Amino acid sequence: MEKILNVNIGSCKPLLSPDDLKSEISVSDSAYQTVITGRKTIKKILDKEDSRIIAIVGPCSVHDYNCAMEYAKELKKLQDRYKEKIVVVMRVYFEKPRTTVGWKGMILDPYMDGSCDIEEGLRRGRKLLADINNLGLPCATEALDPIVPQYNSDLISWAAIGARTTESQTHREMSSGLSMPVGFKNGTDGSIKTAIDALIASNHSHTFIGIDQVGQTSVLKTKGNKYGHVILRGGRNGSNYGAKNILETEELLEASKLNSSIIVDCSHANSDKNYKNQGKVIKSIIAQKQSGNSSIIGFMLESNLKEGNQKIGDDLSKLEYGVSVTDQCISISETEELLDLVYRSI
Ligand SMILES: O=C[C@H](O)[C@H](O)COP(=O)(O)O
Numbered sequence: 001m002e003k004i005l006n007v008n009i010g011s012c013k014p015l016l017s018p019d020d021l022k023s024e025i026s027v028s029d030s031a032y033q034t035v036i037t038g039r040k041t042i043k044k045i046l047d048k049e050d051s052r053i054i055a056i057v058g059p060c061s062v063h064d065y066n067c068a069m070e071y072a073k074e075l076k077k078l079q080d081r082y083k084e085k086i087v088v089v090m091r092v093y094f095e096k097p098r099t100t101v102g103w104k105g106m107i108l109d110p111y112m113d114g115s116c117d118i119e120e121g122l123r124r125g126r127k128l129l130a131d132i133n134n135l136g137l138p139c140a141t142e143a144l145d146p147i148v149p150q151y152n153s154d155l156i157s158w159a160a161i162g163a164r165t166t167e168s169q170t171h172r173e174m175s176s177g178l179s180m181p182v183g184f185k186n187g188t189d190g191s192i193k194t195a196i197d198a199l200i201a202s203n204h205s206h207t208f209i210g211i212d213q214v215g216q217t218s219v220l221k222t223k224g225n226k227y228g229h230v231i232l233r234g235g236r237n238g239s240n241y242g243a244k245n246i247l248e249t250e251e252l253l254e255a256s257k258l259n260s261s262i263i264v265d266c267s268h269a270n271s272d273k274n275y276k277n278q279g280k281v282i283k284s285i286i287a288q289k290q291s292g293n294s295s296i297i298g299f300m301l302e303s304n305l306k307e308g309n310q311k312i313g314d315d316l317s318k319l320e321y322g323v324s325v326t327d328q329c330i331s332i333s334e335t336e337e338l339l340d341l342v343y344r345s346i
């Protein structure tokens, strides 16, 4: 008889469980303390009990452990220097949502050759998070695959739901059960309402199918996440970080009786995907803060050791160390200049 089940599945193999991964990769007490402090601090900022600004800063995607650790050590120096006014959290993004197709990040394809060794990707991702947290630097990531948080979310202080998935019920349900504050990007079409709907949905309890720590398919009932907030990243019709857009977002949040906190993504459609424009967005945030704005509680910068980006290509030995393999990034030295400017100006 003709095959009727799994017609389009080429292969299916078991994956190690979250418990297996956690017993393979040890995490120090001080790394866990970084997560506890990181989450608490971000929650206080969202509750307006801490007036510092959150800076979510780091590569568009991490693809190389050594490069990410070198970057983290540099960023740690900036965290220490500016900590009185800025709470620095490192972007550790290793699941990339693609517009169509492309490399999907270190967890999904750690060897960057289409071999998609997800087990190795989960190992590398967890080790990297453990080591960055061990430096005392809290980590931020995009939660994309709804199963992956069971493997690594104990090492994440802040999570984002991306522009392509903010409208997805699966991602709203997942967010309602995540242990850390979650930022929802506006949609790629620029819709802020999509993020507002996501905030309302994720605030509530949901029941859905997931896995537990031994990898058993389970029914998860969540409590709802009280620390959802909006991230403005611009959209198809242009940027949305200007004072008029911020006011419009504040009004939409207020109308739905939601927390008025906003994070501005200085990259993506707010920079017109040109890293040279990220500084312009920072300058607008500074000007708005100087005029008394209290809703902007943070910003995001896509930054790497070196500026720009490069194509992955067939010969990985040709990749330039410290340069993004996805969206363009500013360099760590420009990052230092921008954080310094924020520190001196607000
Ligand atoms: O942040 C990265 C990209 O903007 C996002 O993953 C989409 O990338 P793509 O349009 O190149 O697929």
Ligand SMILES: C=C(OP(=O)(O)O)C(=O)O
Pocket (backbone or CB within 6 Å): 060, 093, 097, 142, 161, 162, 163, 164, 185, 233, 268
């Ligand atoms: C993919 C990202 O952003 P967005 O969802 O806004 O496109 C990102 O921040 O890496």
